[in-house]
Amino acid sequence: MIKKNLNIFSILIAVTVILSLLIGCAPAAQPAPPSPQYPVHAPLTRFKIATTTSLYDTGLWYYLEPMFEKYADVEMDIIYAGTGIALEYGKRGDVDAVVVHDPAAEAQFIAQGYGINQRYFAYNFFLIIGPPNDPAGIKGSTATEAFKKIYEAGMKDPDTVKFVSRGDNSGTHSKEKLIWSKAGFNYAYIEKSGKWYIEAGQGMGPTLMMASQQQAYVLADISTFLAYSKKNNLTIVSLVEQDPIFLNVYDAIAVNPDTTKVQNINIANKFINWLISPEIQNVIGGYGKAEYGRPLFFPLTDGSCKMEGCPPPEKYTTPVQ
Amino acid sequence: MNAIWQGFLKAIELILTLNPEVLEITARTLVISISSTIIAGLMCLPLGSLIHFHNFHGKRTLINLIQTFYSVPTVAVGLIVFLLFSRSGPLGFLELLFTPQVMVIGQVILISPVILGLVIAALSGVDKAAYETAIAIGASQFQATTIVIREARYAIYSAIILGFGRAISEVGLALMVGGNIRGYTRVMTTAISLDTSTGDIVLAVALGIILISLALIINFSLSRLQQRWR
Amino acid sequence: MVLLETLSLRHEYDGRPVLIDVNLRINSGEVFALIGPTGAGKTTLLRLLDLLETPTFGNIHFNGVDVTNSSRQRAETRRRMSFVQQRPIVFTMSVYDNVSCGLRWRREKNETIRKKVDNALELVNLADYRNRNAKKLSGGETQRVAIARALVTEPELLFLDEPTANLDPVSTAKVEEVLARVIRERKATIMMATHNMSQGQRIADRIGVLIGGKVLQIGSPNDIFCLPTNMEVAEFVGVENILKGTIINKDDNLVTIQVNSSTVQAISDYEKGEAVYALIRPEDVIFTLAKNKTSARNVFEGKITKIASVGPLVRIEVDCGFPLLGVITKRSAEELGLKVGGRIRANSKATAVHVIKRWA
Numbered sequence: 008m009i010k011k012n013l014n015i016f017s018i019l020i021a022v023t024v025i026l027s028l029l030i031g032c033a034p035a036a037q038p039a040p041p042s043p044q045y046p047v048h049a050p051l052t053r054f055k056i057a058t059t060t061s062l063y064d065t066g067l068w069y070y071l072e073p074m075f076e077k078y079a080d081v082e083m084d085i086i087y088a089g090t091g092i093a094l095e096y097g098k099r100g101d102v103d104a105v106v107v108h109d110p111a112a113e114a115q116f117i118a119q120g121y122g123i124n125q126r127y128f129a130y131n132f133f134l135i136i137g138p139p140n141d142p143a144g145i146k147g148s149t150a151t152e153a154f155k156k157i158y159e160a161g162m163k164d165p166d167t168v169k170f171v172s173r174g175d176n177s178g179t180h181s182k183e184k185l186i187w188s189k190a191g192f193n194y195a196y197i198e199k200s201g202k203w204y205i206e207a208g209q210g211m212g213p214t215l216m217m218a219s220q221q222q223a224y225v226l227a228d229i230s231t232f233l234a235y236s237k238k239n240n241l242t243i244v245s246l247v248e249q250d251p252i253f254l255n256v257y258d259a260i261a262v263n264p265d266t267t268k269v270q271n272i273n274i275a276n277k278f279i280n281w282l283i284s285p286e287i288q289n290v291i292g293g294y295g296k297a298e299y300g301r302p303l304f305f306p307l308t309d310g311s312c313k314m315e316g317c318p319p320p321e322k323y324t325t326p327v328q
Numbered sequence: 329m330n331a332i333w334q335g336f337l338k339a340i341e342l343i344l345t346l347n348p349e350v351l352e353i354t355a356r357t358l359v360i361s362i363s364s365t366i367i368a369g370l371m372c373l374p375l376g377s378l379i380h381f382h383n384f385h386g387k388r389t390l391i392n393l394i395q396t397f398y399s400v401p402t403v404a405v406g407l408i409v410f411l412l413f414s415r416s417g418p419l420g421f422l423e424l425l426f427t428p429q430v431m432v433i434g435q436v437i438l439i440s441p442v443i444l445g446l447v448i449a450a451l452s453g454v455d456k457a458a459y460e461t462a463i464a465i466g467a468s469q470f471q472a473t474t475i476v477i478r479e480a481r482y483a484i485y486s487a488i489i490l491g492f493g494r495a496i497s498e499v500g501l502a503l504m505v506g507g508n509i510r511g512y513t514r515v516m517t518t519a520i521s522l523d524t525s526t527g528d529i530v531l532a533v534a535l536g537i538i539l540i541s542l543a544l545i546i547n548f549s550l551s552r553l554q555q556r557w558r
Numbered sequence: 559m560v561l562l563e564t565l566s567l568r569h570e571y572d573g574r575p576v577l578i579d580v581n582l583r584i585n586s587g588e589v590f591a592l593i594g595p596t597g598a599g600k601t602t603l604l605r606l607l608d609l610l611e612t613p614t615f616g617n618i619h620f621n622g623v624d625v626t627n628s629s630r631q632r633a634e635t636r637r638r639m640s641f642v643q644q645r646p647i648v649f650t651m652s653v654y655d656n657v658s659c660g661l662r663w664r665r666e667k668n669e670t671i672r673k674k675v676d677n678a679l680e681l682v683n684l685a686d687y688r689n690r691n692a693k694k695l696s697g698g699e700t701q702r703v704a705i706a707r708a709l710v711t712e713p714e715l716l717f718l719d720e721p722t723a724n725l726d727p728v729s730t731a732k733v734e735e736v737l738a739r740v741i742r743e744r745k746a747t748i749m750m751a752t753h754n755m756s757q758g759q760r761i762a763d764r765i766g767v768l769i770g771g772k773v774l775q776i777g778s779p780n781d782i783f784c785l786p787t788n789m790e791v792a793e794f795v796g797v798e799n800i801l802k803g804t805i806i807n808k809d810d811n812l813v814t815i816q817v818n819s820s821t822v823q824a825i826s827d828y829e830k831g832e833a834v835y836a837l838i839r840p841e842d843v844i845f846t847l848a849k850n851k852t853s854a855r856n857v858f859e860g861k862i863t864k865i866a867s868v869g870p871l872v873r874i875e876v877d878c879g880f881p882l883l884g885v886i887t888k889r890s891a892e893e894l895g896l897k898v899g900g901r902i903r904a905n906s907k908a909t910a911v912h913v914i915k916r917w918a
Contacts, residue, residue: 055426055507060525060526063526064525064526064527069510072510082512084426084507084509084512084513085509085510086426086507086508086509087507087508087522098416099414099415099416099417100414100415100416100420101414101415101416101425101426209525210525210526212524212525212526212527213524213525213527215527216527234527235526235527238527238528238529239527239529267415267416268415268416268420269415455647457643457645457647458647458649460610461643461646461647462659463610464608464610464636464640464641464643465640465659465660465663465707465708465711466636466637466660466663466664466711467659467660467663468663471663475649475659478649478650478651479649479650
């Protein structure tokens, strides 16, 4: 009887061992060899970044990750989180760099001393998406006009005109709040003004789904919207696109080793410089063109960003020392 | 509903083509959950015996407390473990955050109350005279304890199976302390969560189907073994 | 040779005395039966003797060594004894595994274990049950497994707590057969608790009567059943005719006792004038109709007050100035044509009357 137990136990253990070996063969496993002058191979370093949902959802990171890992000979861990928690990870020193797109929150992050060496590396635009029949008639308006119309129509007829907000303090959410305030509204008031205003509290994807189902208006960045519509049937379409306020700039910030316990500042700097290097800027600019017919991101180093809100050139050309 | 059918087809496709990423995630899921179950089992069996076989002030209260933690939300445990192992937390120097190891630690914390409480319940279900009989036959305290554990083995297996179920099915903790890092800490549950929020519904459903099937197969096999071991 | 001895043993549970001043000696090789009513403390005494619990007061000596208090000594000594409980617990494993437990815990070699277990199973007639799941056995079979398990470690002293109390007559007979065999072949010292007096009578060399926590009498079966030394023992062993009287005459060892308005003659060493009880077992009462010439010195005439069937026997209660209980076969009852209210003669030999001292 005890022998039978042993047999089954050994099978279980063997299975576990085999499986753990399988894990070792994960596609992201790193090749080893160092350059010839280092006879002893340095231990594999794990470089962690926190990135926001918008960048992640487009799959850009899947593309860039193996490239950087090869370039810097590190193991890159990408943690996908909303702007709020991404910056929190930075403050706690749990990640080495953060890549987000929320200017206000980033400014505070840097002012508090947690972030250094901020460099911008890409931009695109937000847009307002909504039901094809456009009940609030926003097509062709500016951003602030559109928001005003949505508010008025929504207050009058909340069952027909609805707006879905990210509601999660993300970069997109911050942009939305900015537009409301530029349109002359107090955001706290808008939040509670009626049932036309829906707070999703989720990432861009589920928020778009919700808007699609509810036939509501929603603010989203172009890249996520394109990527998402390809994978799912969205019934909502782009309505308002051209407006300087829609500018959405992405940047990377290294976490300050003096105020936190991070240890990979060198790799973080390398990473930031790599992002603004001409080669990678090209890659970023070409990403998605084939699949979606239009690029999802615009590189900054080609100087194409000239509108209000674009970062100063030294913020995307000068490498970090 | 269409998504479920498509997901089902996708699941078959993923399995038949032995999709490497799915294999990798599945393997990792199993290793992490099985490891945490084994560790929690090895810890809680002796601990449960200790509690059961000794009478002390507040024993009843302790058992009640353990049972209270059966349904502690996984995100709550996840949050606490995250705060503990964050670089700015007390155990940050171990550099364990966002690694599979901390996920195992977290799962052990999560499922220990369940396994511990059920081990104690299992031992309580054995006639008290069994221990005495063993002593009378000449067993040492350790040998008598072992016999009682053996008598309760059916119920103890249930405890382990349940612990494993809770480990493999939880999302909150894995997400918070593991970070869902592709190729490193992504497990089936967190992958499903991610795919859902990026809109890859079909893939999410496929993974869900694979996860459920996996859990069913494992549970079924363990139950068969349990019957054989009666 | 004295194997086990208790000295002034006293045991209390929650301040309540359960055993009072027990002084016992168990001799090597004998079968000692402890009889007494339920709740008298038999199980407690057995558990104390098996060193499963420590007595509140008093000492226990095993082979002359005081083993009462040292837990190491107790554990060691306990290994030389075995205990079969009233409702034995078997573990969820095969009969073989159950019986071999004790040997495995003593780290004996597999080969030795196999031999000993097979012998033990043979002894209790369970050789065919070797691989059966022990939990699925009947009460009698379980008892026999427990006995085999107790014997396999070759104990110097075997305790049995009411081994057939919960069994039907057929299983009881089987177990008693096994016990008889064990006694014959093993020559182990056995101490058995039972409330079945006839079982004690049949199996034991000596009997101890435990009533109310006290050992009231120790002696051979005959002593106990025919010559009880006090009232409580007498009542327990089924002496149902307990006649209150005083010795009015003594002639050698033949005494005449005044009981109410009748006299009873008995054999006794007590003196004239002593207050006594005259004890007559119902089986020793012979009923006759006519004034037959029996050798019985005692003849009581009276009226039948009660007739009751008990199995194959009939109990007759007669009022002859005092109540007298007798037992005869159904057949005899029919032959005598006994009816309630009818007149009858109850006879008893002087030798069948047992006299004990009466404390006013």
